[in-house]
Amino acid sequence: MTIFQLGSGTTAIGHVAPEARVLIFVCGLGLCLWSLLKLRRRSLLVATCSLFLAVGSAFIFFAAFPEFVDRLAYFSGITYPPVLYLIGCVVILVLMIIHLAFRLSLIDERCRRITIELALLRHPPPDAAALAQSEARADRA
Amino acid sequence: MPESVYVVMPAFNEDRVIASIIHRVRETLPDAHVVVINDGSGDQTASVATAAGARVVNLPFNCGYGVALQTGLTYAFRAGADIVITMDSDGQHDPGSIEPLMKPVRKGESDLVLGSRYLPQSVSYRVPALRRIVSRCLSLLLTLITGQRLTDTTTGFQCMNRKTLERFVTLKDFPEKTPDADLILYAVMTGARVCEVPVTMHEDRGGESMHGAFKSMFYIPKLFTAIVSVLLQYSHQKRGNV
Numbered sequence: 001m002t003i004f005q006l007g008s009g010t011t012a013i014g015h016v017a018p019e020a021r022v023l024i025f026v027c028g029l030g031l032c033l034w035s036l037l038k039l040r041r042r043s044l045l046v047a048t049c050s051l052f053l054a055v056g057s058a059f060i061f062f063a064a065f066p067e068f069v070d071r072l073a074y075f076s077g078i079t080y081p082p083v084l085y086l087i088g089c090v091v092i093l094v095l096m097i098i099h100l101a102f103r104l105s106l107i108d109e110r111c112r113r114i115t116i117e118l119a120l121l122r123h124p125p126p127d128a129a130a131l132a133q134s135e136a137r138a139d140r141a
Numbered sequence: 142m143p144e145s146v147y148v149v150m151p152a153f154n155e156d157r158v159i160a161s162i163i164h165r166v167r168e169t170l171p172d173a174h175v176v177v178i179n180d181g182s183g184d185q186t187a188s189v190a191t192a193a194g195a196r197v198v199n200l201p202f203n204c205g206y207g208v209a210l211q212t213g214l215t216y217a218f219r220a221g222a223d224i225v226i227t228m229d230s231d232g233q234h235d236p237g238s239i240e241p242l243m244k245p246v247r248k249g250e251s252d253l254v255l256g257s258r259y260l261p262q263s264v265s266y267r268v269p270a271l272r273r274i275v276s277r278c279l280s281l282l283l284t285l286i287t288g289q290r291l292t293d294t295t296t297g298f299q300c301m302n303r304k305t306l307e308r309f310v311t312l313k314d315f316p317e318k319t320p321d322a323d324l325i326l327y328a329v330m331t332g333a334r335v336c337e338v339p340v341t342m343h344e345d346r347g348g349e350s351m352h353g354a355f356k357s358m359f360y361i362p363k364l365f366t367a368i369v370s371v372l373l374q375y376s377h378q379k380r381g382n383v
Contacts, residue, residue, distance in 0.1 A: 112317060115204055116212045119178075123198040125220035 016066040028059025051096070144247075146173040147222040148239070149213030150195070151206055152230035156185040163193035165236040166228075176216055177230065180209040186230075207317040210297075211309070218303075218310045226300045234298040235264075238340035242300040245336050252305045252333040255291070255325065256298030256340035263339035275361060279322045286372070287329045291337060294322035298340055305333050316367055323367035330375035 016024075035052040038044035044052075062069060073081035148166050152159055163175050177190040181203035190197050198216055200209060210227060217225045224246055228234040238256055245251035258265035259276070268276070279294045301309070308331055309315065309324070316323050329335055 108317075109314070112204065112208055112211075115200060115202075115208065116215060119198050119200050119212050120216060120219070123196070123216075125216050126196075 021063045021066060024059050025063035028056045028061075028063060031056035031059065055092075143172070144223040145221055146170060146224045146226070146243075147217035147220065148173050148175045148226045148228065149178065149210070149217055150175065150228055150230040151178045151180055151209035151213060152182065152186050152190065153180040153203065153206075153209070154182045154184045154186060155230045156182070156189045158232045159186055159230050160189050160193040162230055162232055162236065163190060163195045166239065167194060169236045169239050173226075174217075174220070174222075176213050178209040178213045178216075180204060180206070205317055206297075207315060207320045210320050211315045214306060215310050218306050222306060223303050224300065225306050226298075228298050233342055233344070235341035235343060238298070238338075239300075241338050242298065242340060245338065246300050246302050250334070251336040252302050253325070253328050253335045254300040255293060255296050255335065255337045256300075256342075257293035257296060257337040258340065258342045259292040260337060260339040264341040266342060266344040279364070282368070283322055283326060286326065286368075287335075289329065289335065291325070291335070293337065294325050296340075297321075298342070308333065314370075322364060323371050326368055326371045327375060330371060 032053055035044065035049045035056065039046065039049045069084060070081045073079075073084040076084065078084050078087075148170065150159075150162070159177065163177070166173065166175055175195040177186070177195045177197045179187045179190070179197055179199045181200050187197050187199055198212055200212060213227070214225065224243060226239055226242065228236075228239075234256065242254050242256050245254050257263055258268065259280070276293065276295050280291050283291050283294050305328060308328060312327065325335060
């Protein structure tokens, strides 16, 4: 029997079985603890850690108040509440991908600049005077 | 004061042919500075190029053609170059074509000169059909956008003056992988006078391609996106120039 089957069948629609709630709570708590542990070891950025903490907290909140999401689903016009979870997950994942793609582009650009500067520091152009002159020209322009 | 000419050659695993290319460039332009950008080669490219008399700038790891090219252009700019020629180090671009390539820049008629393999007077190897079609489509697209007839917008054999060099060096989002048609479009959009001259091009005699077969699959969509990006960013400047 799966976690999804636990809350269906003989139980009312929207009811989440205690076993599933415990499992979700443990998952949320685990995610929060893991994030804090990584943060303590400085192997996870604060921004990323806060995202995982938010997701973990959402798990815990859902385990504690499962009827909240059901009510939200009915309020939003969604008759089958799990669809709201699915939509929420997809939206969060897409937002995460957008955020990571943005960060990756930024880091890639910076990495490229640093690589070029590093290469040119190790093998500097021969004429420093020309450099100063060209930079002065650029400044004037 | 004599003009300072730099020949920038990005290289990746080209130790078999690079020495002969450098020698031929030095024969053609004895006073020019040849700069080889060693893009993390795993072979003897750096030492062979140094022995052949080139200045070698080593990138710490393989960064791609665009980064290597931008490093070379930055090097030339900081060294005070007046004219820069960019060419491949795999023997595809004939050093004998450097003089005609430089002519319009020296005369002050053009800011960026493209060495074309598709002009009637060009001497070129038989370009594979698919590549030729892609190249023609891109050229047609750029001709339509710029209003200037361009036949070879994927050529890496180019000559530019200091003004264009500065434009490229200060370009924040220099194309990392596809510095081809988008870079030419950027030059036109920012007011550079671009022209083409026929050149001699041979089949690639070197080692590993800097583009790679698998990466080539993404070339067209990437380049198309890059063209759109340039259009979005610089179309107002083009209107300002016109």
